[in-house]
Amino acid sequence: MDLKSIKNALREYDGPAMRIMEICGSHTEAISKHGIPSMLSDKITLLSGPGCPVCVTQSAYIDKLISLAGEGKVIATFGDLIRVPGSSKSLNDIKGEGARVEMVYSPLDTLELARNDPDSEYVFAAVGFETTTPAYALLMEELVGNDIDNIKLLTALKTMPEVIDSILCAGEDETDDVSIDGFIAPGHVSVVTGYEIFEPIAERYSIPFGVAGFSGEELLLALYGIVSERGRGVVKNYYPSVVTREGNTHAKELVGTYFEKCDAAWRGMGIVKDSGLRLKSEYSRYDAGSMGLDTDEKKNNACCCDRVLMGKIRPYECPLFGKLCVPLNPQGACMVSTEGSCFNYYVNKRRD
Amino acid sequence: MSDKNITMLHGSGGAATSELIGDIFAKEFDDAVLDAMEDAAVLPPMKEGERLAVTTDSFVVTPVEFRGGDIGRLAVCGTVNDLLMRGAVPKYITSGWILEVGLEVDLLKRVVKSMADTAREAGVRIVCGDTKVVEGSGGIFVNTTGVGFVPGGVDISASNAKPGDVIIVSGTMGDHHAAILSERMSIDTDISSDVAPLTDMCKELSGLKIHTLRDVTRGGLGTVCKELADASHTVFVLNEEDIPVDDKVKDFCKILGLDPMYMGNEGKMVCIVDPSDADEALGIIRRSNYGQNAGIIGYVTAPGEDKIMNEVGLYGKTAIGGIRELDVLQGEGLPRIC
Numbered sequence A: 001m002d003l004k005s006i007k008n009a010l011r012e013y014d015g016p017a018m019r020i021m022e023i024c025g026s027h028t029e030a031i032s033k034h035g036i037p038s039m040l041s042d043k044i045t046l047l048s049g050p051g052c053p054v055c056v057t058q059s060a061y062i063d064k065l066i067s068l069a070g071e072g073k074v075i076a077t078f079g080d081l082i083r084v085p086g087s088s089k090s091l092n093d094i095k096g097e098g099a100r101v102e103m104v105y106s107p108l109d110t111l112e113l114a115r116n117d118p119d120s121e122y123v124f125a126a127v128g129f130e131t132t133t134p135a136y137a138l139l140m141e142e143l144v145g146n147d148i149d150n151i152k153l154l155t156a157l158k159t160m161p162e163v164i165d166s167i168l169c170a171g172e173d174e175t176d177d178v179s180i181d182g183f184i185a186p187g188h189v190s191v192v193t194g195y196e197i198f199e200p201i202a203e204r205y206s207i208p209f210g211v212a213g214f215s216g217e218e219l220l221l222a223l224y225g226i227v228s229e230r231g232r233g234v235v236k237n238y239y240p241s242v243v244t245r246e247g248n249t250h251a252k253e254l255v256g257t258y259f260e261k262c263d264a265a266w267r268g269m270g271i272v273k274d275s276g277l278r279l280k281s282e283y284s285r286y287d288a289g290s291m292g293l294d295t296d297e298k299k300n301n302a303c304c305c306d307r308v309l310m311g312k313i314r315p316y317e318c319p320l321f322g323k324l325c326v327p328l329n330p331q332g333a334c335m336v337s338t339e340g341s342c343f344n345y346y347v348n349k350r351r352d
Numbered sequence B: 001m002s003d004k005n006i007t008m009l010h011g012s013g014g015a016a017t018s019e020l021i022g023d024i025f026a027k028e029f030d031d032a033v034l035d036a037m038e039d040a041a042v043l044p045p046m047k048e049g050e051r052l053a054v055t056t057d058s059f060v061v062t063p064v065e066f067r068g069g070d071i072g073r074l075a076v077c078g079t080v081n082d083l084l085m086r087g088a089v090p091k092y093i094t095s096g097w098i099l100e101v102g103l104e105v106d107l108l109k110r111v112v113k114s115m116a117d118t119a120r121e122a123g124v125r126i127v128c129g130d131t132k133v134v135e136g137s138g139g140i141f142v143n144t145t146g147v148g149f150v151p152g153g154v155d156i157s158a159s160n161a162k163p164g165d166v167i168i169v170s171g172t173m174g175d176h177h178a179a180i181l182s183e184r185m186s187i188d189t190d191i192s193s194d195v196a197p198l199t200d201m202c203k204e205l206s207g208l209k210i211h212t213l214r215d216v217t218r219g220g221l222g223t224v225c226k227e228l229a230d231a232s233h234t235v236f237v238l239n240e241e242d243i244p245v246d247d248k249v250k251d252f253c254k255i256l257g258l259d260p261m262y263m264g265n266e267g268k269m270v271c272i273v274d275p276s277d278a279d280e281a282l283g284i285i286r287r288s289n290y291g292q293n294a295g296i297i298g299y300v301t302a303p304g305e306d307k308i309m310n311e312v313g314l315y316g317k318t319a320i321g322g323i324r325e326l327d328v329l330q331g332e333g334l335p336r337i338c
Helices: A003-012 A025-033 A059-070 A091-095 A110-114 A134-145 A158-172 A187-194 A195-206 A216-229 A247-258 A281-286 A305-309 A339-349 B013-029 B071-084 B104-121 B173-184 B199-207 B220-232 B249-258 B275-287
Strands: A018-024 A044-051 A074-077 A101-102 A122-128 A151-158 A183-184 A210-213 A236-237 A258-266 A271-279 B051-059 B087-099 B125-134 B140-150 B167-170 B211-213 B236-240 B267-272 B295-301 B311-317 B323-326
Touching: A003 A216, A018 A025, A018 A158, A018 A187, A018 A216, A025 A044, A025 A187, A025 A216, A025 A339, A044 A158, A044 A305, A059 A074, A059 A091, A059 A122, A059 A134, A059 A151, A074 A110, A091 A101, A110 A122, A110 A134, A110 A151, A122 A134, A134 A151, A134 A247, A134 A258, A151 A258, A151 A281, A158 A195, A158 A271, A183 A187, A183 A195, A183 A216, A187 A195, A187 A247, A187 B167, A195 A210, A195 A236, A195 B125, A216 A236, A236 B087, A247 A258, A258 B125, A271 A281, A305 A339, B013 B087, B013 B104, B013 B125, B051 B071, B071 B087, B071 B104, B071 B140, B071 B199, B087 B104, B104 B125, B104 B140, B167 B275, B173 B249, B199 B211, B199 B275, B211 B220, B220 B236, B220 B267, B220 B311, B267 B275, B275 B295
Parallel strands: A018 A044, A018 A183, A074 A101, A074 A122, A122 A151, A183 A210, A210 A236, B087 B125, B236 B311
Antiparallel strands: A151 A271, A258 A271, B051 B140, B087 B140, B167 B267, B167 B295, B211 B267, B236 B295, B311 B323
């Protein structure tokens, strides 16, 4: 089917209403950027899920980073974590007060920082999904292999299948309509994990998954595929240039060398069983205190990030959205990241 | 001047300061008014009917030298272009320098020479200056104030865009931003900054029905067009596919998750022109220095005219055929982590 027919089909779709969730934050951003919602029939609704790493990081984790910085340690982090509020402050706030917070582009950049500054202790803020974890495994390989003892990791690593399962489970219990009829499966995550990891969930809930790329064409193709497969528990790969069923076995092995499954706390969603990764006990000396960081306090009690992340409400249905909570003064993590659902709905004035 | 590095002595106001100014600044700038070393430059009067345009800007870019330019060239272009955007003919600029101890004298010589060369290219005289030295680690900060004359009858302003107008952009988007970012991140690219004075481009436009000019600097095209739409209470519509972006910059943005729509430039402008003069304006810009990649990228409508793009603000028609509303740049455009 050519692109023109796909566009027509999506615009004219008049079947049963479909709520389709894109899990990955990069997809949320791409969907906004390409103006995809304006090209869909009113019967197709896009929901943005819990796939932006900083959006799902619990406040206790940010608070722990802040307290480590308070002990004089240097926090190394990716850019977008800096502005995420903990229970009261963000890393950006304490940086302004004199704490040492270094923004890096790769975990491996920390090696050079720490080498040139042997008297300081570095803590890498290791957040992310299956996509990012191999980079932390590479860092671990360097730390272990070269006996580097002034870098530690504070981990809040998450995995996708379990949280998707928990969203679908929660949906079954709800009386209001929070059903999800299809998933745009994350492209980057699938490169590493392979799309097979979504197959058991697709089958269990009879919901179609489409692995999508990030261009407008790729997203439309995947959406069309998902709509066509409505009600069927299948996983289809619409990103075959880089995604396979098995994924990157080398990366998976490397991750398996240093990390093991654990329960994980998700911002606003509580503990989700087996949805995280932590350092194996034999490497615990590289851990900066990641265990038990489960509490999650809202900076503002009216913040609805949790319900947004689970697809229960749209960002603009939160009472703080666009009023007290704006990108320059985010109350919740979804307004911080350029991949966050609230951020995207705000900057593109989305009302779909 | 024999010193290799700047020391506090060069800021003493005494002999070492005189040597610094004489050997580096006066030598390169070479202007009779400046050479008089008076407390203030006294300049000839304007013609009858002309109005004075004044602008100021400070430059703190790191690294000081980058592919395609340096802080000296940037300091002239930023200020000259701001004058041009109000329809002024740039005449004079000032040159205020804050140097940090440890700065290499050879580096200073290079950027001062670059400033002098760029001023000549842009057709402005550097008529006064100042130098201070502070503790630090070899950095350079420059402030330039520019003065120009606006000819009688010229009225170019952010609030003047009208429904029906055509939106022209003078070249590719994102080059300066990508060049600086790749230097900072030590990414090996051959992307060059577009830093350039737009004097030649604007000179010939003066006879046309130009309503608005705006240089597309920090915040990028999206921020600039949103601000212009708000200022003129109109709707700006951009055909995103028509926005020129160099292939190398496109790839760079893809890898880092950046949007050329929100990336800074230092030698590009948008021109909002009456439709009857649009083709002529585009021809002039394309034939001018630094304008060969110019193109028509959109149009201005009145609120309510279109069913979807109906409110004051900025809309993009995306390459795939969608519509998105655009805001000013929010956040810092940081690389994504996943």
